[in-house]
Amino acid sequence: MLSRRNVLTLLVAAASWPAACGLAAAQTPDDRLPVVATFSIVADLVRQVAGERIALTTLVGPDGDAHVYSPAPGDSRRLAQAKLIVSNGLGLEGWMARLIKSSGTKAAVVEATKGVKARKSDDAHAHGGFDPHAWQDVSNAKVYVANIRNALASADPAGREVYEANATAYLDALDALDREVRAAVAAIPPERRRIITTHDAFGYFKAAYGLDFVAPQGVSTEAEASAKDVARIIRQIKAETIPAVFLENVSDPRLMDRIARETGARTGPKLYSDALSGPDGPAGTYIAMVRHNIRAFSEALSR
Ligand code: ZN
Numbered sequence: 594m595l596s597r598r599n600v601l602t603l604l605v606a607a608a609s610w611p612a613a614c615g616l617a618a619a620q621t622p623d624d625r626l627p628v629v630a631t632f633s634i635v636a637d638l639v640r641q642v643a644g645e646r647i648a649l650t651t652l653v654g655p656d657g658d659a660h661v662y663s664p665a666p667g668d669s670r671r672l673a674q675a676k677l678i679v680s681n682g683l684g685l686e687g688w689m690a691r692l693i694k695s696s697g698t699k700a701a702v703v704e705a706t707k708g709v710k711a712r713k714s715d716d717a718h719a720h721g722g723f724d725p726h727a728w729q730d731v732s733n734a735k736v737y738v739a740n741i742r743n744a745l746a747s748a749d750p751a752g753r754e755v756y757e758a759n760a761t762a763y764l765d766a767l768d769a770l771d772r773e774v775r776a777a778v779a780a781i782p783p784e785r786r787r788i789i790t791t792h793d794a795f796g797y798f799k800a801a802y803g804l805d806f807v808a809p810q811g812v813s814t815e816a817e818a819s820a821k822d823v824a825r826i827i828r829q830i831k832a833e834t835i836p837a838v839f840l841e842n843v844s845d846p847r848l849m850d851r852i853a854r855e856t857g858a859r860t861g862p863k864l865y866s867d868a869l870s871g872p873d874g875p876a877g878t879y880i881a882m883v884r885h886n887i888r889a890f891s892e893a894l895s896r
Contacts, residue, residue, distance in 0.1 A: 684720025716811030
């Protein structure tokens, strides 16, 4: 005899059977273009251009530090299965060349910074002698988008029109963003346009928009700041009354906490320098990241 409980189980099973079949039927093999992006910022730019046409995998996710990433066991397989791989280049992903080689991938590999006017760096940890943080100048992000659009169209010619339309709309949004950043910096009193960050991630921002950044760590997070560099910055903050120091989402907070304590400088909101936040955070996309950072600068530096 069936117990009441068993009857219920049978009813539930019967009710879910057609739904389960429907689900199985909908799971056709994924024929979307498999694309790998090395880290969250480039991944967002790829997503803006490709929409849902591709199956996108990101190696270094939100709040992750692409300078010092150790590839995960599955990464080699992800590269092997990809048709297109998009990296930043300019030495950001020093671990990438070996990973590409060991994966044996046949994918097209595109550096999104191709054609960007690269800043030279004296930092001994700058791979290849360049500053990789080109995305901090919005006009460089437009170069990334053009490279990504062209790479997607050649890997998936059937999608060309979609990629071109998405890229055109997004490039317009980046033009508007660039104007927003310029207006925000113009509203900060000139004598207060100085900022301390942990590592030197805003060189392109400084060159494009005119805020001055000082950092105890170089353009990579690989090496710790030396005691001498930290002492120099503490002296500089005291002598020049630099109003605020900032933490970054990819850096160890202890150094900035110490500098703030010893100088009395205010600690501004956390900056997103090298990685986006998760989707529910304040910097879930590239555009949201730039807006968040510029709002943080404005709040800390305005009187
Ligand atoms: Zn960095």
